[in-house]
Amino acid sequence: MEGTKELMNGEAEFISRHKKKTYIRVFITEGCRFRAHIDEPGKPSYEVTINGKSWKEGKGKEHKEQIKEKMLSIVNSLLVELEYLRAE
Numbered sequence: 145m146e147g148t149k150e151l152m153n154g155e156a157e158f159i160s161r162h163k164k165k166t167y168i169r170v171f172i173t174e175g176c177r178f179r180a181h182i183d184e185p186g187k188p189s190y191e192v193t194i195n196g197k198s199w200k201e202g203k204g205k206e207h208k209e210q211i212k213e214k215m216l217s218i219v220n221s222l223l224v225e226l227e228y229l230r231a232e
Contacts, residue, residue, distance in 0.1 A: 168207055170214035178210050178218075180204055 158164070167183040182204055183189040192204040194211065204211070 166207070168210050168214065170211055170218065172218065178211075178215050180207070180214075182207060 146224065166185065169181040171179055171181075173179050173193070175200055178194040179191055180194065181189065183226045190203070192198050193216070
């Protein structure tokens with residue numbers, strides 16, 4: 145199975161290098177922190193914890209507005225779910 149995993153990783157790297165758009169995925173960790181996975185064309189993808197050490201050093205900050213929008217969307221969705229539960 146490792147050979148398959150290596151092949152898949154190689155294919156992912158090939159696809160990543162030929163992308164024309166930056167992809168940003170924001171999620172919440174088990175420790176309840178926001179984390180962003182950033183995949184830019186021609187660069188290796190990376191993850192950064194919002195307000196973490198690498199964030200404070202400037203990593204990922206060029207995508208701050210997009211990350212902020214995605215974070216707000218997550219928070220709004222959670223608030224809607226909370227209100228739904230309160231109404232039951």
